[in-house]
Amino acid sequence: MLLSLLQTVQCTSYYLLSIFLLFASFANGQQVKTDSTILAQKQAVINKPEIFEGNRLKVFVDCSNTYCDNTFIRSEINIVDFLLDRIASDVHILITSQRNGSGGEQFQMIFYGQNRFKNTTDTIKYNLDPNATDSESRDLLLKNMKLGLTPFIIKTDFANELNIQMKRPEQKAGEKKNSTTTKDNWNYWVYRVGSSGNVNLDKVYKSNNYRANVSANRTTDKLKINFSIRANSSKSKYEYETTGGTEKFVVKNSSYGFNHGMVVSINQHWSYGYEANFSNSTFSNNKSRIYLSPAIEYAIFPYKLVNNKFLTIRYGVDYTRNTYYDTTVYFKTKEGLTGHNLSANLSLNQKWGNINAGLSYRNYFSDWKLNNLGINLNVNVRVTGGLSVYVYSFGGLTRDQIYLPKGGATEQEILTRRRQIA
Template sequence: MNSVKKVFLSFILLSSSFIVPLKAGGSDKPCLKRDEFISVFLDFPYHNRFIRESIDIVNYVRDRKLSQVHVKITRHHSGSAGSNYVISLIGRQRFDGMNNEITFWAPGTNSDDQTRRGLLERIKLGLAPYIANTSLNDQITVNISEDLVAAPAQEVEDPWRNWVFEIYGGANYYEESTKSRFNSRWGFYADKVSEKWKVRIRPYFNINTSSFESDDETVENENYRHGFYGYMIRSLGDHWSAGLFVKMLSSTFHNMDFNVETTPGVEYSFFPYSEATERAITLVYRVGMARNYYMETTIFGQDRETLLQQSLDLSFNFEQPWGSVRAGLEGSHYFHDFDANRLELFSRFNLRLVKGLSLSFGGNLDLVNDLLTIPAEEASLEEILLQSRAQATSYQIYTTVGVAYRFGSSFSNVINTRF
């Protein structure tokens, strides 16, 4: 037994001679102490693990109140053209008041890897001023391409003139012994985004079929929704913009053989558009005309009609270190009958209350009095169960609530991808 113990102890000592130098940093590189690192809170869902793995000279913490630098990213889609990421670095504790903002444009042709590496480089750039104010500043070097500095200023020639196009399509099929379902969709995007103009052209097509078998019968259903959506918006300064919106629709669900609608509108932003990534309050007024051709006579005895409508939309959007708030209120009515109206209210809140505790809640409330396209003939049981056409209702309500509390270690530096 003593000989076994001696062999076992010898094995441990031999293993330690290899393990200890590795943990202590046996290479020629300087061994940095974790307590010298700045504490960083990553406040975004995009490529979080990749960023933490790639930038390992900071301490990542699980709560913004524990951080010295709060890194927040908001993403703004520009249709199929791509996405614009705004990286906000907010100084806390010793860096209070030391804030910075960096933007990164990811074209729609980017792969996920290209996008995450682009974000990584800009986050590194944003963290550099904070690390430069620590004892680790001698570990930072900044390289600027000489070719970039020496290159003469010139306009970038774009043969596409900011236009981006996308063709898409897809389908899925599901089958069991007594039922089957087929869904398909396809369409086309054309987008133009510039400082002055925002334009979209989008035709789309959807076909859905389903079949259910019982002991004595087979229920089959086929519906489609084809349409067009487009707009042309012109910037009129830091607070104003105007646009024209065009819609077309042919849908079995909406009892619409064909519909065309043109709606001009104007928007006022209470804050400059340049601050929209952090705070925005906008008021939008639209007035438009629609020409409808129905598949079946409506509950108001109409086979076709021309409608005039106006709407007013007030919306709020705040992205702050304490959380985010999105809310809006929209009212609309038809001119031929003011009782044919609609009021929509929506809200989304995500609040960080105290250390580790966050609350999210939201809801939609629609008071509906403008369903003019409902067929006069009552829906069959099959149509109700299959939800193949719109049903009359006076309101719609949707609510959601959630709470989360995180506690334990303040640090989240370790990445483990096993399994």
């Protein structure tokens, strides 16, 4: 009897324990599983990508370093939400560009994952042909932006909205497949020809201004060469009433010049080169000006990081040979001068904004009081959400205007800026 009672209690305890465990498993949102089932499901969880359900992907496009057609981008990518608040976005796209070796531009897109994608970052680089139109430029930017956003979109409920197509270049019948690099028929040279002009015709004021320029540039990873020719002509005619009747005053100025420069890269930090030019300017009293300056430059950061940050320090010596139209304030009609120049340039393109700053200094060896100091600063920092702080400032201290003609300027010359004034 006692043995039977103990068996009954043991059986009842077993069933009660089983029922308790069953309810406990349901309370945790789970079901009782065998060891093999649990192992299989753990493996499935490991292999399955994390899916973020619900909200659309939130994207912030940062084009502070280059131009983007945001209206076009928003109209072509309509399965994401474009925000003005970078902090609230899931993806922060930082777009920068720099001149490349072919004379075109190299674009870089960094996709910074944030919030639910905080551990995801990707970078896409592509080159834009120097002869590309604005339409081709924005189409290529859109294509690469779509590619970069794909890994983020496939982890949302909108993955089914993607339609990926892959195409290979069409091959004509009998044509052999070419696996070698296409030769540049222009040998990396880029040529540009430009001209512009404007005419104003008022009753008491008439003016015309014409400009023209030609340039040839060759840029590779190791060598950069440039040549340019420019010319400018302007004429202004003023009419005003005086006690003696109508007076007319005419201002004519012209200038032209030839510039040449070369830079040779030694490694990721050092480079050297020179600058040479010849110029003429009636406004600056320069009948002829010959300038030659060899220089060396050091980059604090490697050149390969130029899209995101660079800080360069440049030092050079220079020789200037001037011939003047009129005798200068230093009683010179021609002279040769030697000097040196030092400059530093900083550029930062980061998620929080961008900073561009420059500092330059030069003086003549014959008189260190004849110097020139210039500084500029451009800061654009996003504080929070749609709030940004923008600062632009520049200034200079000019004490090397050795070309100024002696004698004071007339009232008319001051008002019309007929010539360079101290």
